[in-house]
Amino acid sequence: MSATGWFTLLPLFILGGASIAVMIAVAIRRSHALAVGLTLIGLALAFASLWVVAPETPRQVTALLIVDSYALFYMGLVIASTFAIVLLSHAYFERHEGNPEELYVLLLVAALGSAVLVASSNFISFFLGLEILSIALYALNAYLHTRRFPLEAGIKYLILAASSAAFLLFGMALIYAELGTMDFARIREMLTASPGASQVILLAGSALIITGFGFKLALVPFHLWTPDIYQGAPAPVAAFVATVSKGAMFALLLRYFYWSGSHHFGAVFLVFTVIAIASMVAGNILAMMQSNVKRVLAYSSIAHMGYVLVAFQAGGRLAVEAVTFYLVAYFITTIGAFGVVTMLSNSEREADEIADYRGLFWRRPVLASVFTAMLLSLAGIPVTAGFVAKFYVIDAGASSAIWLLVFVLIVSSVFGLYYYLRIVVAMYSGLHEEAAAPSSSLLPALSAGGGFVLAVLTILLVWVGVYPATLLQIIHSTVGRAL
Amino acid sequence: MILIWLIAIPLIAGVLAWFTGKWSKQAPRWISLIAASIDFVLGLVLWSRFGSEMRLAGNPRWVEQVNWSWVPQLGIRFHLALDGLSLLLLMLTFLLGIISVLASWREIQDKVGFFHLNLMWILAGISGVFLAVDLFLFYFAWELMLIPMFFLIAVWGHENRVYAAVKFFLFTQLSGLLMLISILALYVIHHHLTGVYTFEYESLLGTRLAPHTALLIMLGFFVAFAVKLPMFPLHPWLPDAHTEAPTAGSIILAGLLLKTGAYGLLRFVLPLFPHAAHRFAPVALVLAVIGILYGAVMAYGQTDLKRLVAYTSVSHLGFVLLGIFTFNSWALDGALMGMIAHGISTGALFMITGQLQERTHTREAGRLGGLWATMPRMGGAALFFAMGSMGLPGLGDFVGEFLVLIGTYEAHLLGLTIATSIGILFSTFYALRFVQAGFHGPNSNNWSVQDLVPREVVMLVPMVAILIWLGIYPQPIFNTFRSTRQKIEQYASLHVGPQQAAQSGRAATTIDTLPSPPWGRGWLAAGVFTSRREPGLRPPKVAYAPELQRRSGSCPQAGEGVAEIVQKESVKSAQSADLIPENTK
Structure with missing residues (x-):
């Protein structure tokens, strides 16, 4: 193993090192600001190191990891999102009881796991990354362990994630048993080289692996945990579960299925089609029935993962770029939306009932405008990133003529509009009764860090929505080149 | 650049209005009024500068354009272009923009700044729709205008506003997404076919499509436009949205938003899919006539005056749809005139109901009545616009309806012509009922309210004047529309469609080649419509598709400077100008 090989893993080392540094710092001196500061420095260094590493790519580091421009792009996405979530967590946990410092160790570890996932080229690193991520998430979900809902969320996530990991392992074992390799690229070679391999076992293995993916991405029918976790977990953690953990998983999904070529199995394609349709329809219809904003976001994230699957199903380079673009837009939007929920929550409870948002625009116009922008982006309305993303996904679908999926996407997203509009309408209602009871319990001061994150996200949202050429160019020259 | 300003001015004014709204209620109103007026004046400038060009046959398609690179990776360009059709509709947009600012002067007292932000942004979005000739940009503007409209209804509307706003949004959004699929297909x-990714309108014009595919893609566009229009049976959002919206919202909905549907049919459906449009025409025509009759009957049955006016839109836009799918010059001219006149007369009727509600706090026919005694000036105005709406000769609506009827008759659609004429008869009922319910009869509720104030008179007088002008001397409108109309006809007459490219020797259906009935000529000769002969127009013979595709083969690169692109485009458009009329020179 050459020195440059290890050198290309610099971002991972920095993330790992930062988590240790924060842990030691917490042991020496308990200070929220210090922990946050160290975490942010670590993340910023890791982000900067991506450019240091970039000239050396693509490079296979051991049999397990590959550092190519695709991996670097997604690492950048993971690190930047974690950065935003750390700032939001600071705003959130300042208002809560208990010791918030260890949270940042866990966030860094989770980011590390995600970064390993996006660089995996082998089942072993896949599973390692997944477990690093999941174990950190169990603790993160239950971080406010004296409260009922976070605890419930933590336990639920633990049980379901552990069992889905078992499915995943079994699937990997089946494929290994049949083909004798764990390397994604080798799987493709073996598939073509050994036509005698048992299709039944391979399909069973693929099905079990899809189960594992489906759980992490909260695709129907593996979605049952999502609303409870979103509702129970602290808002910034929910944002992490919704974005970083899903995004990293999707990046891996793309790599695994495109590299191993198993995407082209008729049965696998069919399964993904069914899952995508079910996710879009069920996600959107169930979201319509919620009155809790975090649960709405949970169900809508199910639907959004269904949309991304439409692009995934399209296949080819356009699909990779469309998926990536969609994920970037989804990250910006979802972190923004949870950011608003974070900003409005106080030490008593989360601001997650639609009633909390009634007339928000007349009391907190800026925050409400940001939330409106995020919701409209989720709904795919122009001038926001979500519009271009949805456009791109439909473009990918149309290019591959998967019309059924495109139509389901269109029709179900109209249902989606309905519940986003419901929240928007609530924020702008009560025009004539503005003096009446501004629920004072939900009027925290806007913290500087959180406000900064929301401002940046909103600018990004509009910028990507109005002038997507830059982002497309970046994606094209990194992600598009790699797969 | 002037086209950019047409859109940018309302956008900027909206933001300014929002900020100033915190301190003053008057500032946003004045800012919006000034912005809309500047745009209107800019429109007049454009009209006076290019008016003469537009009336000539065979001139360039666009008289003015802006063409910037936007998302080169996907072949998306920021391409705005102006021709006669867009100019006329822009003028209507800014006129009604001014009117709707004035109409909300006293009605809107809450959150004045935010209201005007929405109002101005709707105008910007609608201008974008009328100017965009890149299909992505068009869709962008198409969706963009909905959001502020949604807020306008949902925040400042009447009792049932949220329901109406959401219904409006969902209808238009679903149909818009269907159009998006079609655009992408x-x-x-x-x-x-060509290896070129482009959303450019002119490049896509010649795309060869299998008949079945063309029909499906055309339907995607058609549904989006038919919902906006609204065509029976896609109209259920309309009565609610119009009724619940604040006055300015109703004026803009009826006057402008519906027109974007008709505009889309004229600009995109006919030229892009001429064969599919012909195959589909019987369905569209029948639905148009059903819409005319249905809208009229429903309007007559309403007790809510605003709802009554709302239903008349279904009827009037039925005429427009009928005219568009009749495909001949008369009908197309009639459709355009119908669009403009309906914008003004219906806008005015909404304004009057708004003023009535402001004073009496009701729109119920049963609770009104006898108002003429207390406000004769408003009664007179209401009567005038109701007469316009029912198609009284001498007013703009009549010209539109009459031309559509001639066109339909010419196209040998006798049954439809007769049914449509019955529709006109119905329109008399609802128009008279509107006046009678509001203003005639005994003043049994003892209303005593203020008559029109000077501000309201200032709003109504120009609308009266324009409606009369359109009614007795509509020729300037037709002149401005002529060049565009001829291009639409050339596509719609199927002689330049790709399949027929080789055998396009036959005459296009124009006024001059149609055998006109003597009474029609006589009527024209009476000088009401002067100079409708167009000796310059001869049947086009065009080698069509290959040329278009060759032309579209240049998608500018990412690094290209704007100046270069504009220059290149202007050269290109100068070449493309010769495309169709090449052999007519």
Whole structure:
């Protein structure tokens, strides 16, 4: 193993090192600001190191990891999102009881796991990354362990994630048993080289692996945990579960299925089609029935993962770029939306009932405008990133003529509009009764860090929505080149 | 650049209005009024500068354009262009923009700044729709205008506003997404054929489509436009949205938003899919006539005056749809005139009901009545616009309806012509009922309210004047529309469609080649419509598709400077100008 090989893993080392540094710092001196500061420095260094590493790519580091421009792009996405979530967590946990410092160790570890996932080229690193991520998430979900809902969320996530990991392992074992390799690229070679391999076992293995993916991405029918976790977990953690953990998983999904070529199995394609349709329809219809904003976001994230699957199903380079673009837009939007929920929550409870948002625009116009922008982006309305993303996904679908999926996407997203509009309408209602009871319990001061994150996200949202050429160019020259 | 300003001015004014709204209620109103007026004046400048060009046959398609690179990776360009059709509709947009600012002067007292932000942004979005000739940009503007409209209804509307706003949004959004699929299908097919990714309108014009595919793609566009129009049976959002919206919202909905549907049919459906449009025409025509009759009957049955006016839109836009799918010059002219006149007369009727509600706090026919005694000036105005709406000769609506009827008759659609004429008869009922319910009869509720104030008179007088002008001397409108109309006809007459490219020797259906009935000529000769002969127009013979595709083969690169692109485009458009009328010179 050459020195440059290890050198290309610099971002991972920095993330790992930062988590240790924060842990030691917490042991020496308990200070929220210090922990946050160290975490942010670590993340910023890791982000900067991506450019240091970039000239050396693509490079296979051991049999397990590959550092190519695709991996670097997604690492950048993971690190930047974690950065935003750390700032939001600071705003959130300042208002809560208990010791918030260890949270940042866990966030860094989770980011590390995600970064390993996006660089995996082998089942072993896949599973390692997944477990690093999941174990950190169990603790993160239950971080406010004296409260009922976070605890419930933590336990639920633990049980379901552990069992889905078992499915995943079994699937990997089946494929290994049949083909004798764990390397994604080798799987493709073996598939073509050994036509005698048992299709039944391979399909069973693929099905079990899809189960594992489906759980992490909260695709129907593996979605049952999502609303409870979103509702129970602290808002910034929910944002992490919704974005970083899903995004990293999707990046891996793309790599695994495109590299191993198993995407082209008729049965696998069919399964993904069914899952995508079910996710879009069920996600959107169930979201319509919620009155809790975090649960709405949970169900809508199910639907959004269904949309991304439409692009995934399209296949080819356009699909990779469309998926990536969609994920970037989804990250910006979802972190923004949870950011608003974070900003409005106080030490008593989360601001997650639609009633909390009634007339928000007349009391907190800026925050409400940001939330409106995020919701409209989720709904795919122009001038926001979500519009271009949805456009791109439909473009990918149309290019591959998967019309059924495109139509389901269109029709179900109209249902989606309905519940986003419901929240928007609530924020702008009560025009004539503005003096009446501004629920004072939900009027925290806007913290500087959180406000900064929301401002940046909103600018990004509009910028990507109005002038997507830059982002497309970046994606094209990194992600598009790699797969 | 002037086209950019047309859109940018309302956008900027909206933001300014929002900020100033915190301190003053008057500032946003004045800012919006000034912005809309500047745009209107800019429109007049454009009209006076290019008016003469537009009336000539065979001139360039666009008289003015802006063409910037936007998302080169996907072949998306920021391409705005102006021709006669867009100019006329822009003038209507800014006129009604001014009117709706004035109409909300006293009605809107809450959150004045935010209201005007929405109002101005709707105007910007609608201008974008009328100017965009890149299909992505068009869709962008198409969706963009909905959001502020949604807020306008949902925040400042009447009792049932949220329901109406959401219904409006969902209808238009679903249909818009269907159009998006169609746009992308066209884009992808065009790429398969030529290897070029482009959303450019003129490049996509010649795309060869299998008949079945063309019909499906056309339907996507058609549904989006038919919902906006609204065509029976896609109209259920309309009565609610119009009724619940604040006055300015109703004026803009009826006057402008519905027109974007008709505009889309004229600009995109007919030229892009001429064959499919012909195949589909019987259905569209029948639905148009059903819409005319249905809208009229429903309007007559309403007790809510605003709802009554709302239903008349279904009827009037039925005429427009009928005119568009009749495909001949008369009908197309009639459709355009119908669009403009309906914008003004219905806008005015909404304004009057708004003023009534402001004073009496009711729109119920049963609770009104006898108002003439207390406000004769408003009664007179209401009577005038109701007469316009029912198609009284001498007013703009009549010209539109009459031309559509001639066109339909010419196209040998006798049954439809007769049914449509019955529709006109119905319109008399609802128009008279509107006046009678509001203003005639005994003043049994003892209303005593203020008559029109000077501000309201200032709003109504120009509308009266314009409606009369359109009614007795509509020729300037037709002149401005002529060049565009001829291009639409050339596509719609199927002689330049790709399949027929080789055998396009036959005459296009124009006024001059149609055998006109003597009474029609006589009527024209009476000088009401002067100079309708167009000796310059001869049947086009065009080698069509290959040329278009060659032309579209240049998608500018990312690094290209704007100046270069504009220059290049102007050269290109100068070449493309010769495309169709080449052999007519």
